[in-house]
Amino acid sequence: MAMKLGLIGCGKMATALVKGAIQAGVVNPSEVVATSRSQASRDAFAAETGAKTSDLAGVLATSEVILLCPKPQDIPAALEQIRSVPQSGEGALIISIAAGVTAKTMEDGLPDQFRVIRSVPNTPSLVGCGAAAYCLGADATEDDAALAQRLLGAVGVALRVPEKLINAVTGVSGSGPAYVYLLIEALADGGVKAGLSRADAIQLSAQTFLGAATMVLETGEHPAVLKDKVASPAGTTIAALASLEKNGARSAMIQAVEAVVQRANELGGK
Ligand SMILES: NC(=O)C1=CN([C@@H]2O[C@H](COP(=O)(O)OP(=O)(O)OC[C@H]3O[C@@H](n4cnc5c(N)ncnc54)[C@H](OP(=O)(O)O)[C@@H]3O)[C@@H](O)[C@H]2O)C=CC1
Numbered sequence: 001m002a003m004k005l006g007l008i009g010c011g012k013m014a015t016a017l018v019k020g021a022i023q024a025g026v027v028n029p030s031e032v033v034a035t036s037r038s039q040a041s042r043d044a045f046a047a048e049t050g051a052k053t054s055d056l057a058g059v060l061a062t063s064e065v066i067l068l069c070p071k072p073q074d075i076p077a078a079l080e081q082i083r084s085v086p087q088s089g090e091g092a093l094i095i096s097i098a099a100g101v102t103a104k105t106m107e108d109g110l111p112d113q114f115r116v117i118r119s120v121p122n123t124p125s126l127v128g129c130g131a132a133a134y135c136l137g138a139d140a141t142e143d144d145a146a147l148a149q150r151l152l153g154a155v156g157v158a159l160r161v162p163e164k165l166i167n168a169v170t171g172v173s174g175s176g177p178a179y180v181y182l183l184i185e186a187l188a189d190g191g192v193k194a195g196l197s198r199a200d201a202i203q204l205s206a207q208t209f210l211g212a213a214t215m216v217l218e219t220g221e222h223p224a225v226l227k228d229k230v231a232s233p234a235g236t237t238i239a240a241l242a243s244l245e246k247n248g249a250r251s252a253m254i255q256a257v258e259a260v261v262q263r264a265n266e267l268g269g270k
């Protein structure tokens with residue numbers, strides 16, 4: 001069953017989610033209606049997805065589920081605009097994707113008839129490989145949770161977590177693709193330094209990340225066990241691992257997640 005999906009804000013993350021959901025068959029473009037601050041963004045979204053666009057009132061009037069997708073700093077204005085539209089009927093489920101912004105902030109800023117789910121998707125949703133989590137606001141129902149699970153789960157893995165862990169999710173999987181792109185590029189740089197062409201190095205590097213990630217997910221083995229299977233005694237890999245440890249690779253990643261949690265807390269007003 002397709003869902004009547006609305007979007008408030010249709011930038012990069014919204015486009016990735018909706019295109020992924022359309023490809024997965026959980027959303028039909030003819031039942032998606034989006035609004036954004038600028039006409040240019042609305043036009044770009046319609047061209048990318050085949051969805052309709054409208055003003056905010058049109059989105060609110062026709063949608064069962066609304067993805068709220070402005071930047072965290074733009075959420076207060078978006079909530080104010082929603083409040084200024086005369087409401088009738090039972091209201092929709094609002095699924096926010098804004099980093100750091102709490103469910104309570106959204107509930108306090110929305111008319112009473114809206115229910116809220118707070119989520120953290122990521123851009124690989126575009127290719128059906130998303131990693132997302134969500135939590136329920138005070139008035140969201142189990143049916144609402146099932147809807148969020150169906151939408152986010154159609155484009156990858158979707159976990160339900162308590163809200164206190166949502167910023168940690170942002171640190172691992174919401175922002176995570178950016179760290180992985182940096183690592184893919186860096187590994188390819190190493191290959192180029194050792195003589196590979198840029199194109200070959202990027203392909204080998206990206207495929208290595210894909211293969212290693214697939215091994216973790218499909219074998220269920222702990223990453224440390226899989227790592228040990230690559231590292232021969234007195235071999236090449238252990239020399240590289242020693243170099244990575246010496247240069248703080250592991251602690252750099254842990255600190256990256258901590259930095260996200262701190263920034264998300266700031267964006268959430270903590
Ligand atoms: N990018 C990512 O990987 C992820 C992003 N997020 C979250 O997703 C949200 C969007 O991020 P991203 O897609 O990267 O950002 P973008 O800037 O690409 O998209 C934000 C969109 O919101 C629109 N917008 C701003 N204010 C309003 C408003 N009042 N009413 C309607 N539309 C509005 C903007 O409109 P216009 O272009 O017309 O000015 C723009 O289209 C953020 O809150 C971010 O924290 C979460 C997980 C991952």
Ligand SMILES: O=C(O)[C@@H]1CCC=N1
Pocket residue numbers: 099170174175
């Ligand atoms: O960088 C950001 O703030 C957003 C949230 C998670 C990924 N991108």
